[in-house]
Structures are given as structure tokens and as C-alpha cells.
Amino acid sequence: MFEDIVSFIQDLYGHKKFIGLHEPIFVGNERKYVVDAIDSTFVSSVGAYVDSFEKHFADYVGAKKAIVTGNGTSALHAGLHLLGVQRDDEVLTQALTFVATANAIAYCQAQPIFLDSDRETLGMSPESLEQFLSENAAVEDGLCRNKKTGRIIRACVPMHVFGHPVKIERIVAICEKYQIAVLEDAAESMGSLWHGTHTGLFGKVGVFSFNGNKIITAGGGGMIVTHDEPLGKRAKHLTTTAKIPHPWEFEHDEMGFNYRMPNLNAALILAQLEKLDDFIANKRETAKRYQEFFNTKGIEFFTEPDGARSNYWLNAIFFKNQTERDRFLETTNKNGVMTRPAWKLMPQLAMYKDCQKTDLSISTDIVQRLVNIPSSVRVS
Numbered sequence: 001m002f003e004d005i006v007s008f009i010q011d012l013y014g015h016k017k018f019i020g021l022h023e024p025i026f027v028g029n030e031r032k033y034v035v036d037a038i039d040s041t042f043v044s045s046v047g048a049y050v051d052s053f054e055k056h057f058a059d060y061v062g063a064k065k066a067i068v069t070g071n072g073t074s075a076l077h078a079g080l081h082l083l084g085v086q087r088d089d090e091v092l093t094q095a096l097t098f099v100a101t102a103n104a105i106a107y108c109q110a111q112p113i114f115l116d117s118d119r120e121t122l123g124m125s126p127e128s129l130e131q132f133l134s135e136n137a138a139v140e141d142g143l144c145r146n147k148k149t150g151r152i153i154r155a156c157v158p159m160h161v162f163g164h165p166v167k168i169e170r171i172v173a174i175c176e177k178y179q180i181a182v183l184e185d186a187a188e189s190m191g192s193l194w195h196g197t198h199t200g201l202f203g204k205v206g207v208f209s210f211n212g213n214k215i216i217t218a219g220g221g222g223m224i225v226t227h228d229e230p231l232g233k234r235a236k237h238l239t240t241t242a243k244i245p246h247p248w249e250f251e252h253d254e255m256g257f258n259y260r261m262p263n264l265n266a267a268l269i270l271a272q273l274e275k276l277d278d279f280i281a282n283k284r285e286t287a288k289r290y291q292e293f294f295n296t297k298g299i300e301f302f303t304e305p306d307g308a309r310s311n312y313w314l315n316a317i318f319f320k321n322q323t324e325r326d327r328f329l330e331t332t333n334k335n336g337v338m339t340r341p342a343w344k345l346m347p348q349l350a351m352y353k354d355c356q357k358t359d360l361s362i363s364t365d366i367v368q369r370l371v372n373i374p375s376s377v378r379v380s
């Protein structure tokens, strides 16, 4: 069973060796820029590639400010800190996400609240958000308070799952009504648009990741974007130890973070960014091939929501039930075709099991039936 799918994927990638879920490729200026960074001796936390990548990235996504960081998780942590998330606050997010989203909230000593997913996007359900807030929240003096716990609901972190944009405009509108700041976890959605605007730019802050498995990689890296210039300046200050510029004095005006991306990594990712449009075209073509194939098999292939242009970071298919899904995971992984189930829902993890959550029936159903299949850029 499923041998036909294994063969299809091997044909698609043109070989019968191991096929990973998402492997990086370096076919542009990566070597040239990295060698140049080494020759310049600026391999560490400052350098021309850091400045250049921030500028090119901001231009690419259309943000006023872009601030690079050492990884996506540190960008999330710094981003929440910038929005004023602090001890005993509450932060809304979705149950179906990578653990880093919830961890970043916990780093701020805040409490995550887990919402259900939307079937059309896999990400945060605006209905689930609206329902939780109408049942639990009251706005007073410009702050949103959870009537049951007495705590302030300071922020909301929707995540664009597998690169597919969530219904971000509705989420932002609901949060505005309740005076809640929005931070978009766009770690997976570099290059994905919602009605023509880049994901990450709808909320007050957006965050990206350039980990090795993402659509473009710095080896490791992250980014904070914002339209708010003073906030962007503060983001740079905060993530670079909050040092006051001075020819020799070490003056730091707040507890900053060392969340910088080394120039060496910035050189690598600058070359990757130059290839991003090619990568997206290639991946969208792969998604089309998958869609046509799985249609003939009667297996549901997940396609971009209406109004979205997705980067199709990780392709996903749905089985009828968990038993069938598990059989597929077994066959493919045994045959050198890497496939993975979705993450466990956050409240299923020991450290988040006692957190507040809404009804999670849609995310539970997604997790039981979804499988990610190989999605790397295909090289001929």
C-alpha cells in the first residue's frame, strides 16, 4: 500500500536515494559572499552583510524596519518583549504550532492561551478568537482583561502554518476591538502573501525564521519586521545588548539581549534571498504536480486559502483517519521518503497542559489526519 505514492515522489525528485522533507540548496552567490565575509574578517556580530540583508529584506517584504536576529525563537521573544508582554500577562496563540511560539510566550513569564484552527488555513481561527474574547474579555482603560483570571491579555500570536497565510485581517480587526497587540509568527511564510501584502506586516510586529529547514536559510537566523519606526529602532537596540553608542564607554540603558545574527550568516542568507522568487515558483509548481496526482488518488491535498499566495513551504495531505495516516508514515519513512505528522497540539505537551484553551476539535482532527510530504526546491 502507498508504494505508488513513494514512486511518484521519487520520480518528482528524480532519484531513489533518501528524500528529505525540506533540504536547503545553495546555487547562487552563497560561496562568494561567505568567502568575502571571511576575507573581510567581519565574521561576527557586526558587518556590511548584516546591514545589507536587513535593507534588502525590508524592501522585499515592504516593511519600514527589519532587524535580524540569531534565530526565529529569539525574534519571537524580543518581539513579545517589545509589545510589553510581561510576567502574569496572557497571550493568545493557536494550539497547532511549533513549540517555539509557546516557548517565547513562556520566556516572558506570560501564560499562553490556545485557540482552535481554521479548516481553510490550518492557522488561528478568527471564530475561536472572537468566541474566547466575547466570553472572557473586558476592555477597561485601553487594556483587555480576562474576567476569569483577572490577568491582562496583552498580545495575540497567529502563526501561518506551513507557509499558508491565516485570515490575518479578521484576526487583526478582532484584536483591535479588544486592544490586543498582534505579533505574527511568520517563521514559515517567507514569500507568502495575503491579498497581495506580505505576511508579517499586518500585525504590529512580524517574525521570520531562517533555520536550515525553512524556505531560505542563514544556517540559523531570524527577523523582526515592523512599520513602526520607533519600535523598529528599539528592536535593534534591545537585540544588540541595549548599548548606547559611544567611542569607548560601555553604557547600557536597559536589560538587552544578545540576539544578533553574525555577519557570516548574513552573507549566506543574502545570497539565498536573491533566489527566493525562483524557489517559490519552483515550490508552487511542485505543489501543482502533487495536487494533480493526489486528485487522481482521492487523497486530499491542502491548497492555499482563497485570497492567499502561499510559498507552499511544506506540502500537506490528509488521510481519512489516523490508522491510515500511520500506515503511510510507516511505508514512506521505511522507503527513504521522509514524511512527518503535524506537531502535537501545545496543550498535549507537559509544560503547557494546564494552560487555558478553547474547544480544539478542528486542530485535533487536523493533527490526526495530516502528513507533511517532501517539499524541497527541486533541482534538475
Ligand SMILES: *Cc1c(COP(=O)(O)O)cnc(C)c1O
Residues within 6 Å of the ligand: 071, 072, 073, 074, 097, 098, 100, 101, 159, 185, 187, 188, 209, 210, 211, 220, 221, 222
Ligand atoms: C521554525 C519556527 C520557529 C523558530 O525558528 P528558529 O529559527 O528555529 O528558532 C518559530 N515558529 C515557527 C512556527 C517555526 O516554524
